[in-house]
Amino acid sequence: MSWLIDPNVRMIIYGLLAGLVFGFLLQKAKVTRYQVILGQFLLKDFTVLKVMLTAIIVGAVGIWGMQAMGAGFPLHVKGATLLANVAGGAIFGIGMAILGYCPGTGVAAAGDGSRHAVVGILGMIVGGGIYAEVYPQIEDGLLKAWSVTVGGSNKVTLAELSGVSPWWYIAGLVVIAAAVFLVLERWERGRAATA
Amino acid sequence: MSQQSRSPRGAQAASSTTGPSPGGWLARRWNPYLVGAGIGVLSWITFALMGKALGTSTTIAKSAGLIGSAVAPEHVADSPYYGRYFDAAAGKYMFDWQFFLVLAMFVGALIARKLSRERFVEHVPPLWQWRFGPSRGLRYGAAFVGGVILLFGARMAGGCTSGHGISGSLQLAVSSWAFFLSMFVAGVVTALALFGTKGRDHVLAD
Numbered sequence: 563m564s565w566l567i568d569p570n571v572r573m574i575i576y577g578l579l580a581g582l583v584f585g586f587l588l589q590k591a592k593v594t595r596y597q598v599i600l601g602q603f604l605l606k607d608f609t610v611l612k613v614m615l616t617a618i619i620v621g622a623v624g625i626w627g628m629q630a631m632g633a634g635f636p637l638h639v640k641g642a643t644l645l646a647n648v649a650g651g652a653i654f655g656i657g658m659a660i661l662g663y664c665p666g667t668g669v670a671a672a673g674d675g676s677r678h679a680v681v682g683i684l685g686m687i688v689g690g691g692i693y694a695e696v697y698p699q700i701e702d703g704l705l706k707a708w709s710v711t712v713g714g715s716n717k718v719t720l721a722e723l724s725g726v727s728p729w730w731y732i733a734g735l736v737v738i739a740a741a742v743f744l745v746l747e748r749w750e751r752g753r754a755a756t757a
Numbered sequence: 758m759s760q761q762s763r764s765p766r767g768a769q770a771a772s773s774t775t776g777p778s779p780g781g782w783l784a785r786r787w788n789p790y791l792v793g794a795g796i797g798v799l800s801w802i803t804f805a806l807m808g809k810a811l812g813t814s815t816t817i818a819k820s821a822g823l824i825g826s827a828v829a830p831e832h833v834a835d836s837p838y839y840g841r842y843f844d845a846a847a848g849k850y851m852f853d854w855q856f857f858l859v860l861a862m863f864v865g866a867l868i869a870r871k872l873s874r875e876r877f878v879e880h881v882p883p884l885w886q887w888r889f890g891p892s893r894g895l896r897y898g899a900a901f902v903g904g905v906i907l908l909f910g911a912r913m914a915g916g917c918t919s920g921h922g923i924s925g926s927l928q929l930a931v932s933s934w935a936f937f938l939s940m941f942v943a944g945v946v947t948a949l950a951l952f953g954t955k956g957r958d959h960v961l962a963d
Contacts, residue, residue, distance in 0.1 A: 563826070564845040565843035565844060565845045565849065565850050565851055566850065566851050566852060567850060567851070567852045568848075568850035568852060568853040568854065570853075570854075573807060573853070573854040574852075574853070574854055574857050576803075576806065576807045576854060577807075577853070577854030577855060577856070577857040577858040577861070578857045578858070578860075578861045579861070580799060580802065580803055580807070580811070580858050580861070581857060581858035581859060581860065581861025581862045581864075581865060582861045582862075582864060582865040582868070583795075583799055583865060584796065584799060584811065584858070584861075584862050584865060585861060585862035585863060585864065585865025585866040585867075585868075585869070586865040586866065586868060586869040587787075587792050587795045587796055587799070587865075587869075588792075588862070588865075588866060589865070589866035589869035589870055590784075590785075590786065590787040590792055590869055591786070591787060591789050591792035591793075592786050594866050596879065596882040596884070596885070597882060597883070597884060597960050597961055598960075600882075600884055600948055600952070600956075600960055601960035601961065602944075603944040603945050603947070603948030603949075604945075604948050604949065604952060604954075604956050604957045604960060605945065605957070606957045606960050607960060607961070609789045612789035612790055612793060613789045613790075613792050613793040613796065614793065614918075614922060614923060614926075615793065616789070616790045616792075616793025616794055616796075616797065617793040617794070617796035617797045617800070617923050617927070618797070618923060618926045618927045619797065619927075620793065620794045620796075620797025620798060620800075621796070621797035621798075621800035621801065621923065621924075621927035622797075622926075622927040622928075622929065623797075624797065624798070624800070624801040625800065625801060625804055625927060625928065628801070628804075628805055633805060635804055635805050635808055636808055637804075637928055638804075638809070638810035638924065638925075638928070639925070639928050639930040639932070639933075640915045640916055640920070640921065640925055640930055640932045640933060641915065641932060642930070642931040642932040642935070643915075643932070644931075644932070644935050646913050646914060646915065647914050647915065647921075647932045647933075647935040647936045647939070648914075648935050648936070648939045649910075649913060649914075649939075650910045650911065650912070650913030650914025650915070650936065651910065651914050651921075651935065651936035651937070651938070651939030651940040651943065652910070652939045652940065652942075652943040653906055653907075653909060653910030653913060653914075653943075654906075654907055654910030654911050654914060654917065654936075654940045654943070655910070655939065655940035655941065655942065655943025655944035655945075655946075655947060656906055656910070656943050656944070656947045657903045657904065657905070657906030657907030657908070657909070657910055658903070658907055658918075658940065658944050659903075659943075659944045659945075659947035659948040659951065660899055660900075660902060660903030660906065660907075660947065660951070661899075661900050661903030661904050661906075661907055662882065662885075662900070662903070664907065664917050664918035664919075664922075665813045665814045665817055665907070665908065665911060665917045665918070665919070666813040666859075666862060666917065666918060666919045667918070668904070669813065669859055669862045669863050669866075670862045670863065670865065670866035671866070672863055672866075673862070673863035673864060673865070673866035673867035673870075674866045674867065674869075674870050674877060675870065675876075675877035675878045675879060676877075676879045677878065677879060677880045678879065678880060678881070678882070678896050678897055678900040679900070681897045681900045681901050681904070682900040682901065682903060682904035682907075683817070683904060684901060684904065685900065685901035685902060685903065685904025685905045685907075685908075686814075686817045686904040686905070686907060686908040687817055687820050687821045687824065687904075687908070688821070688901075688904070688905050689904060689905035689906065689907060689908030689909040689912075690814075690817050690818035690819075690820070690821035690822075690908045690909075690912060691821035691822075691824070691825060692905065692909055693818065693838070693908065693909045693912040693913065694818065694821060694822065694825075694836055694838040694839060694912075696909075697836075697837065697838040697912075698837055698838070700913075701837065704913075705913075710931055716932075717930075718930070718931045718932075719928060719929040719930055719931065720929045720930075720931055720934065721929055723931055728929055731929050732929075743790075
């Protein structure tokens with residue numbers, strides 16, 4: 563059991579601090595509330611989309627900006643095995659609509675006072691255990707299907723796949739998000755006025 | 758007190774029993790764009806300072822392995838899945854930065870609520886109660902099953918809303934955008950199947 567405790571205390575402290583901030587922010591957006599997550603899936607309350615798209619854009623500008631300026635930190639692109647990504651994503655979406663939380667917001671929701679989120683976390687641990695048992699059966703099949711590779715690696719970004727600068731994608735995201743946000747805000751104001 | 762009120766607005770009613778929200782940064786609800794920007798900046802720090810990407814579901818899967826290793830240590834030691842995560846030689850540990858990140862998320866949310874003097878306890882959410890009744894057992898059972906499905910999907914896809922949805926999407930990862938679109942569509946379809954379009958009248962729009 564040498565794998566139990568990471569001896570790198572500095573990383574553990576960073577992890578603690580980042581988690582405090584992350585949990586604090588999630589609670590402040592109220593995405594720790596079942597109502598808000600289900601409100602998103604029922605296309606009534608778009609808080610989740612607003613938070614996520616803004617985080618993606620601000621994050622992308624900073625990460626790609628620092629990379630362009632020569633910051634040498636590693637990226638962590640996950641492998642594009644599209645069958646597993648899409649099927650896993652669909653299973654995930656079904657579970658999220660039933661539970662009302664994802665793993666991160668579920669843990670934060672437990673801190674925020676949601677008792678059913680605590681039960682959901684127990685379910686998640688069991689789900690992780692079941693997956694570990696199934697893994698050897700799908701390791702060489704489903705998990706490798708529809709693999710997208712560039713230069714022999716499946717850790718592929720949209721920029722690498724298309725051979726276009728990442729900034730085109732970031733600019734496109736900004737334009738799409740700005741349009742979506744404008745329409746949403748106008749729609750919400752109209753709804754509030756008629757309510 | 759519990760959220761067993763009859764009104765679909767029960768959750769909000771219970772929260773407001775603690776008095777008006779403080780102003781400024783202690784306000785109970787922040788602008789979602791501000792929170793999103795904050796999470797984006799947090800991702801800069803985790804990438805640049807820690808050399809890591811924000812994520813949570815790996816820790817939950819590893820927790821299953823930790824519990825398994827207490828019950829059946831040989832089984833976990835031989836598992837090709839846990840072998841990827843429990844590997845001191847490769848610098849991979851159970852109680853690592855991400856475990857403490859997940860633990861601290863619980864505390865961070867608790868602090869956020871306490872600082873804005875908000876009371877909130879929820880057993881059965883109002884929307885659920887409107888559709889399926891006030892039974893705690895039924896809601897807890899559904900939450901458990903939802904959690905099982907959720908994490909199974911996350912591990913198959915290789916991440917969750919944080920690891921794929923935010924960290925992966927901002928890196929423009931092909932895998933993460935595929936995950937994000939798929940999970941969003943499945944979530945909408947499932948929510949509409951469970952609650953129907955009438956369910957929209959029982960969630961609070963903000």
